Amino acid sequence: MRAKITYFVLAAVLVVYFVLAGSRGYFLIREGTALTVTFGVAVLVLPAIGTWFLWHTTQFARKADALSAKLEAEGGLPVDELVRTPGGRIDRDSADEVFARRRAETEDAPDDWRSWFRLAVAYHDARDTPRARKAMQRAIALHEGK
Template structure:
């Protein structure tokens, strides 16, 4: 729940920032000189890119949470079986062992979104965020019938 609250607050701050930057772009365009209109248009592009990124990221998180809820209802969420250091960090060797098991499971069932979801969690635990995201995107695509 804490992560959701943080995400909502961060998204709200970004929206306020986009509005402020966008208003500055409009003010620059209203000046009417070639230079300020050019800068104003360039400034307006930044909030549009940011809003698009925020929208895509929110869609991804919503879909991933939907998969997690469905997998939890089925009793298929991965169990936290990772060893931890005294400071609470995940032990690298433990994460690698779980990752190997999840990868083998996914290779055995490459069209099962559940396996890809669990592989994404294993990538995340191994601190490989780009691959975790790609695996989760593949799980979402499989769940939606797009893969």
């Protein structure tokens, strides 16, 4: 829940920034000189890219959350099996075992979104965000039939 609140607060701050930057770009374009129009267009590019990125990130989070709810309803959500040190760091040996099992599950059922979802969760628990994101994107694509 805390992560969702943080996400929405940051998204709202970004939207305010996009509006402010967009208005500055608009005012620069209205000036009408070659230099201000060029700067105005350049300033408008950042909010456009940011809006696109925010939209896709929000859609990704919404779809991943829907898969989580569906898997929870089926009773298939993975349990965090990673062994941690007293300081909270993940024990590398236990992580390797968990990843080996998750990868084997995914290799056994490469077209099952559930196995990809569980692999993504294992990567996320180990703080391997790039691999977690790719595995979750694969789970979403399989669930949507792509």
